[in-house]
Amino acid sequence: MKMPQKKYLLCIDQSTSGTKAVLFGRKAELIARANAEHKQYYPRPGWVEHDPEEIFNNTLRVIAKVIKQAFIEKENIACLSLTNQRETVLAWDKNTGKPLTNAVVWQCMRGEQQCNKLKAAGHEPLIRQKTGLLIDPYFSASGLSWILKSSDDIKRKIRKGEVLAGTIDSWLIWKLTRGKIHATDYTNACRTLLFDIHTLEWDEKICNLFNIPVSILPKPKPSDELFGYTNAEGLFDKEIPISGVLGDSHGALFGQRCYQTGLSKVTYGTGSSVMMNIGNKAKEAPAGLVTSIGYGLKSQMAYVFEGNIHSTGATIKWLTDSLHLISNAAESEKLASSVNTTNGVYFIPAFAGLGAPYWDNHARATISGITGGTTKAHIVRAGLESIAYQVKELLDLMASKAGISIREIRVDGGPTRNNFLMQFQADMLNTPITISHIEEASSLGAALAGGLGIGLWSSMTAIEKLYKAKDTIKPVMDEKSRKILYSGWKQAVKQLLK
Numbered sequence: 001m002k003m004p005q006k007k008y009l010l011c012i013d014q015s016t017s018g019t020k021a022v023l024f025g026r027k028a029e030l031i032a033r034a035n036a037e038h039k040q041y042y043p044r045p046g047w048v049e050h051d052p053e054e055i056f057n058n059t060l061r062v063i064a065k066v067i068k069q070a071f072i073e074k075e076n077i078a079c080l081s082l083t084n085q086r087e088t089v090l091a092w093d094k095n096t097g098k099p100l101t102n103a104v105v106w107q108c109m110r111g112e113q114q115c116n117k118l119k120a121a122g123h124e125p126l127i128r129q130k131t132g133l134l135i136d137p138y139f140s141a142s143g144l145s146w147i148l149k150s151s152d153d154i155k156r157k158i159r160k161g162e163v164l165a166g167t168i169d170s171w172l173i174w175k176l177t178r179g180k181i182h183a184t185d186y187t188n189a190c191r192t193l194l195f196d197i198h199t200l201e202w203d204e205k206i207c208n209l210f211n212i213p214v215s216i217l218p219k220p221k222p223s224d225e226l227f228g229y230t231n232a233e234g235l236f237d238k239e240i241p242i243s244g245v246l247g248d249s250h251g252a253l254f255g256q257r258c259y260q261t262g263l264s265k266v267t268y269g270t271g272s273s274v275m276m277n278i279g280n281k282a283k284e285a286p287a288g289l290v291t292s293i294g295y296g297l298k299s300q301m302a303y304v305f306e307g308n309i310h311s312t313g314a315t316i317k318w319l320t321d322s323l324h325l326i327s328n329a330a331e332s333e334k335l336a337s338s339v340n341t342t343n344g345v346y347f348i349p350a351f352a353g354l355g356a357p358y359w360d361n362h363a364r365a366t367i368s369g370i371t372g373g374t375t376k377a378h379i380v381r382a383g384l385e386s387i388a389y390q391v392k393e394l395l396d397l398m399a400s401k402a403g404i405s406i407r408e409i410r411v412d413g414g415p416t417r418n419n420f421l422m423q424f425q426a427d428m429l430n431t432p433i434t435i436s437h438i439e440e441a442s443s444l445g446a447a448l449a450g451g452l453g454i455g456l457w458s459s460m461t462a463i464e465k466l467y468k469a470k471d472t473i474k475p476v477m478d479e480k481s482r483k484i485l486y487s488g489w490k491q492a493v494k495q496l497l498k
Helices: 052-070 112-120 124-131 139-149 152-158 169-174 206-209 248-257 313-321 329-339 376-402 419-429 439-452 460-464 479-495
Strands: 006-015 018-025 030-037 077-084 087-093 161-167 183-185 219-221 226-230 240-247 262-270 272-279 288-297 302-307 346-347 366-367 409-412 433-436 471-474
Touching: 006 169, 006 302, 030 052, 052 169, 077 248, 077 439, 087 139, 087 169, 112 139, 112 219, 112 262, 112 419, 124 206, 124 346, 124 433, 139 152, 139 161, 139 479, 152 161, 152 226, 152 409, 169 183, 169 226, 169 240, 169 460, 183 240, 183 366, 206 346, 240 439, 248 262, 248 272, 248 288, 248 439, 262 376, 262 439, 272 288, 272 376, 313 329, 313 376, 313 479, 329 419, 346 376, 346 479, 366 479, 376 479, 409 419, 419 471, 419 479, 439 460
Parallel strands: 006 077, 077 240, 183 219, 262 409, 409 433
Antiparallel strands: 006 018, 018 030, 087 161, 226 240, 262 272, 272 302, 288 302, 346 366, 433 471
């Protein structure tokens, strides 16, 4: 289905903190974007929830807002694509369309006890082999399991076949198609802890371990599949296709055109996703990291090693909002650059535990090496440096396991505007850093997959030709300094984990 007369691609980017509508042109250029934040709910210590109805209503709001803001004719929009924070999960009544509870967010720890029991029972090797993941409440399965057993009414609805469940993409697809389509894509499915990344199907044995009926889960599809049609509750005069569905980190990988084995990307957000393309066959990841589907198209599969860092942008936000050492994120660059070193200060931002490669949910943030001469500039610089150290840890592990020499890292996200951070990152990796010309790499990736799905582009080669880099940062630090600094970081982490 070719639509050469259509000028624009619209992507919904549903993140941990809000929902964006991002509009692109046919040359992958950003036209406009609109944002709406949603509320964070913390019903108990360690629990995090979102209101799915609020997220859907915000989706409609930002669609209307971006169309108005861009001054475009809405009939010129070729398709609607979706990218989302992946592991957040919910269940809803398929008759009424009402969520059974709030969505359980990827940061939520309520599934920890169940995960620990499954690990103690020896199930992790099987689950890791099939899903590529570790048993952890970070992934969707334990959160969904908790929802399904949280009340007698929900258990009764399950027995009567009245329950559907899935990640946020499947909820939005179901709502946008008015309950006609219950589907997800391979990249979102592979982060649930329930999906066999080799057969590309829900694994019934693993679902049974979590007491989750396979029948309630969405149908997994390639990202460039036609998922259905929507008029977005009347915002469009005619229905437009939904195509191009990717989890946010995978969207960034695709948007950064990391289509060749060995190409890696880092998305700097609240946390960070680090991915390395390892080719069209799944491989066992290094200890502490996971294997995921990088992207799955109708014509091509790519697998990745992936590691997730809990706190990168969140570190800068904490320095701003909680400690008030800086008034805004941009100020961190200037303050960090005002001193030559941290004077031995190391900041480990384990606010919600340490993610890959340690997976220690009970670790807590620490600042070490403080002396009477330590200033706020040293602490802010240590905060920024902590981001680069965490990324280096993961990429070094990936390259070693895959037997790949890292040639280039493609990066995106708000913190890439921080020149100090980008230079320090290049120095720590001793590798050039290519900064995306567009911060909305996840949205762009989903939109590009959608364009492929509706025939706007004929091949991935055509998409690669549209790639642009904003800047390339080359390393300048000498090897001795690099080793000394990184050794100090490793020692600080070791002390924390004692």
